[in-house]
Structure formats: C-alpha cells, structure tokens
Amino acid sequence: MLNGRIKFAGTGNMRSFDLGNSSMLVRMSFGNVLVDCGYANYERMIKSKLIDEVEYLMITHLHGDHAGSIHPLLLYLRYQKNVRCKIIVPDNNFKKYLIEYFSFFMSDYTKYVEFVDLKHAPGVGFFETTGLHSNRIVSYAYTFRIGRRFVYYSGDLGDITATERFLQWVLNYNPGMQISDFLVLHETSFIERSGHTYYKDLMRLAEKYEVYAYHCDHRRAPKDCTLKFVADADK
Template sequence: MKELQFLGIGSAFNTELGNTSAFIKEGKSLLLIDCGGTIFHRLKELNMFSGVKDISVIITHTHPDHAGSLGEVIFYAYYILNIKAKIYFPNEKFIKTFFGTVGVSDEMYIMNGKSNISIEIDNIGMVGLQFVESNHVETLPSFGFIMKLDGKNIYYSGDTNNVNPLIVEKLENGELDIVYHDTSGLDFEKYSHTSFRKIKEAFRKELREKVYCMHLDEHISKQEIINSGFNVVRRYNKV
C-alpha cells in the first residue's frame, strides 16, 4: 500500500521537528503535501529529486511553514529538472498572486484550482482530492482535503482551529480510513490550531488508532499523545 511519509512533523516554531510536509515518492514521480521553508533543504538533503520527472504539490495554505520554499521547488523543477511542477490549490487567483510576490511566473508551473479532482500520477496511480475549507486564520484561505489513495480514504486537516464534525462522522461511519490532524498543546480562545483537548473530545477511544497527530508544537509531547490512544506521524529518515 502507498502511504504518506513526512519530511517534517512540527509547527512553525518547532524547529527541532521541521515544517510539516508529507510526501509519496514512487519511481519517477514525487507527490508533496505543503512545502514550508525547511522543505526544499530536506528534499535536497534526502536526494528526493533524483530521477524525478513528475512533481505534484498540494498546498493547504500559504503561511511560510507550508509554502515558504514552494518557489524554490518550482524553480528547481523548471531550471534543473526541466519539468513544470503541478500545483493543486482551490483558489487559483490567490496563489497566483502569491507566486507573483516571489518571482514565479506562469510558464514555470501547471496550475489546477479545482476543489474536487481526480489526478493520475505515473507510478502512484489515481489520486482523488476533495478540498474542505478549514478555520485557521482570517487573513488567508485555508483548506484540508479528503484524499482517495490506493483504496484508502484519508483526511488531511492542514492547519485548523477545530475538528470538523463532518470528518468525525465520516470516520465513525467507515467512510474514512485515516485522519491526519493538526495538534497543539496550547489551548486558548481564538487560537489558530487545534488543541489536544479538542482532539480528545472529538474522537472517542475506539477511533483513536486511526488518528495521526501532526504539526506538533513545543507544548505537547509525543508520549502524551500516544498515552491517549492516538498516533504521532514519524519524520522520514533515509535508511
């Protein structure tokens, strides 16, 4: 089974764990979810671009820890690998404005702004994407998404300040197999991330083995998460 692996699992300020970004690499294809400021360096460090002829990048929002090195990935693909990265984000006008501020021109990438799409990626296969708006900050459009991959239905929250009741319902009903969720040790009114208290309140104990906590800040320990029956995503290290 093809599954998501993580280049980093931390929040913006948790430099020890790196920016949260997931990936699948199969053959000549690389699929990325988010591309924060530390991610291009990690991709180079791990030699992830070796042999790659197809790069697809799903973006949840454009905060620096999620899109800070997206421009570098596009430049590297265009100038060094001689390919155009494919970018998936359901607000095409907004992200094109973002690209304009970092010098990425239209001819350097292929854009898809649909909120519901099926993608065929060589070596990876069909990937279904259904974007879901998230409550993160008022200043940026932010999204999570449901991904259909290799016979599994996966929810990836991106950054959000709550647990979407629809996602809980889908997990309860067996419509989702795995949930990857933004998780914070901080808990105060109008915070932009999901507190661990909210995570525990949303998912009953019988479902917690299907929930993977990510985007961890320095205010929560992996052991605390595991002791409550949840999983913690692992940071990929090349063998």
C-alpha cells in the same frame, strides 16, 4: 505510512527547525503529490532526495511553515529537472490567489507553474477551512483515496468540530464506507486556543478514528497525551 504510499517531509510547526515543517508526499496512482512546502523543508528534501519524487504540489494555506519553500522548489524543478511544477488547485479562487502571490516574485509564473484542476487528480478531494485556523486566511484540508483507505490531511485547523462534521458527512454520503477506512492525519497543539487543534480535543476524535498527529514537537507532549504521532509512525 500505508506501505510507503505516504512519506512525511517534516512533522513540526513554525518553530520546528529540527523536525521540519509539516508536509507529506503522497504516492497516488496518477503521480506523487507533495502537500505543503514550508520554509524549513527545502534543504531537508534535497538531503533526503524526496524532492526528486515531487510531481505535483498542493498547498493548504500560505503561512511560511507551509509555503515558505515554494519558490526554491519551483526553481529546482525548472533548472534541475527541466519541468514545471504541477500545482493541483481545489477551486478557481485559490488559483487566482496563488497567481497573485506568485506575482510578487515572478514576472511570468507560467515558466515555472502549471495549474491542474482537481478533476485531473483522481482520488484527491478537499474541504475548505478558511477562517477556522486564522482570521481571513484561506485554507484547505485535503483528502486522498488510497485503495479502500480515505486519508484526511487537516492542514492547520483550529476547530475540531469542522473535522468531525466533515468526516461524518463523508461517511453519510459514501454507503459502504466504514470508520476503519479512515486515516486521519491531523495537526495538533499542546496549547489551548492557539488557532490549532488542542491535543485533548484530538484525543476525543482518536477514540473513534485512527488518528496520527503532526504540526507539533511530539517530544514535548504532556504526560496525559495518548495521541499517536506521525513523527513516530513515519519512519
């Protein structure tokens, strides 16, 4: 995608053992950023060698299909590459939250992790979506400026109106930006009211923006689904 600037490590959801969990590597000018690292992706990334490109990590939320391979990834980087994983955090709250999470399985996380403030990741932005995917679960959508393109990665998000409002806000506050500059990479579900974005709601967004869907088994899309899927595009 985007001339190889974006490569997905997996496109499925928590049940997708063969498609991997949704996760992408973005090649930014300051370095390569892996967004999410779910339980089914560690072996996949070793096989595809994508793991050797990981320099930075961002996590949308701590569900297993987004964060389940963090531990093996940290061990791989530390003991195979002799580097610490640079984790870009959207805000201090999420940093504290991750440190608490690491404390359950690492006595000293600083051996494996170096936190990077968002201001040292030029072109990267975020949109907090806490509670909009799952009750009380802290979550974020992330954005990446690549040339004139504005890439929006929804993370898991059960409320399409949040995405609509955010994209409109970006448009309003960035004079000169056009709808065609947006590349919307959005999670979807074929089941209604599942804490995920129902495909028919996403189809409405796709009437306005260039949208590619992920976090689903695209092979099981209903007949009336006209969405484009990351799984078909990212080859």
